Amino acid sequence: MYRTNLYSVLIDQKKSVETYKEGIIKNAVKSGYSDDMLLALKEELESPCTEEMAVFEEFSRLINSEDFDYIVFDTAPTGHTLRLLELPYDYAKQVEMMVNIKKENGFANEAKKKLETLVAKLKDKDFCTFLLVLYPEYTPIFEAKRAAEDLELAGIQVQAVIANNVLELETCDTGFCRQRFFMQQHYLKVAMEQFKLPIFKIKMFNEEIIGLTKLEEVEKQLFHMN
Numbered sequence: 001m002y003r004t005n006l007y008s009v010l011i012d013q014k015k016s017v018e019t020y021k022e023g024i025i026k027n028a029v030k031s032g033y034s035d036d037m038l039l040a041l042k043e044e045l046e047s048p049c050t051e052e053m054a055v056f057e058e059f060s061r062l063i064n065s066e067d068f069d070y071i072v073f074d075t076a077p078t079g080h081t082l083r084l085l086e087l088p089y090d091y092a093k094q095v096e097m098m099v100n101i102k103k104e105n106g107f108a109n110e111a112k113k114k115l116e117t118l119v120a121k122l123k124d125k126d127f128c129t130f131l132l133v134l135y136p137e138y139t140p141i142f143e144a145k146r147a148a149e150d151l152e153l154a155g156i157q158v159q160a161v162i163a164n165n166v167l168e169l170e171t172c173d174t175g176f177c178r179q180r181f182f183m184q185q186h187y188l189k190v191a192m193e194q195f196k197l198p199i200f201k202i203k204m205f206n207e208e209i210i211g212l213t214k215l216e217e218v219e220k221q222l223f224h225m226n
Helices: 013-030 035-044 049-063 078-098 107-123 138-153 175-195 212-222
Strands: 130-134 158-166 199-203
Touching: 013 035, 013 049, 049 107, 130 138, 138 158, 138 175, 158 175, 175 199, 199 212
Parallel strands: 130 158, 158 199
Antiparallel strands: none
16 A cells, blocks of 8 residues: 655765755855864864764754654654754754854854754644653663653653553463563553553564554554554
8 A cells, every 4th residue: 555645754864964064164164264264163073973963954854844744753762862852952062163153144043043943842742742662561661761751851741652562362372472461461550650641552563564554553553443
């Protein structure tokens, strides 16, 4: 099955980094950087954080785009999610450090405004929904709980939890599998007590969830569709 309104985007890190560097250099030239200053700036742009900033630029562009009704951004585990939230502030520091701010140069002010707008959108629960995905086991639940608390400190509320790879009793045909089922049921109750949020359950599939057909099966489970 094919849908014309569903798109996936994989950020090209190499291309993003080159575009980001070109933009910084271009604005530095407009600011009147000397050849020596430009050389120092180019060296600074070789720092490890430049790649993160470049990817953040792409993320910011997608969030602010009017081309899509909804955007699903799948981050890596907890530490990477929190790192994403820190990037706007690191980016602001890098802009201030690398660009000579003059009254006639609106680049820094424009960048600052863009960052403030993006952060405000991430914190607006009517615009952005944060969901935590976890396995119904002890460590994932309490790692997710810690992530929710860290996000709250950053001004972001988690609205719901998705429990993934949940076993169904009728498919458990061994003693070991049934034991795992009852263990999961126990930790699902623990998750409800810990989060006090809606918990959506995705059953364990017998193969990887790849392709629209499998995604539609997940959709039916999430939204209780027949």
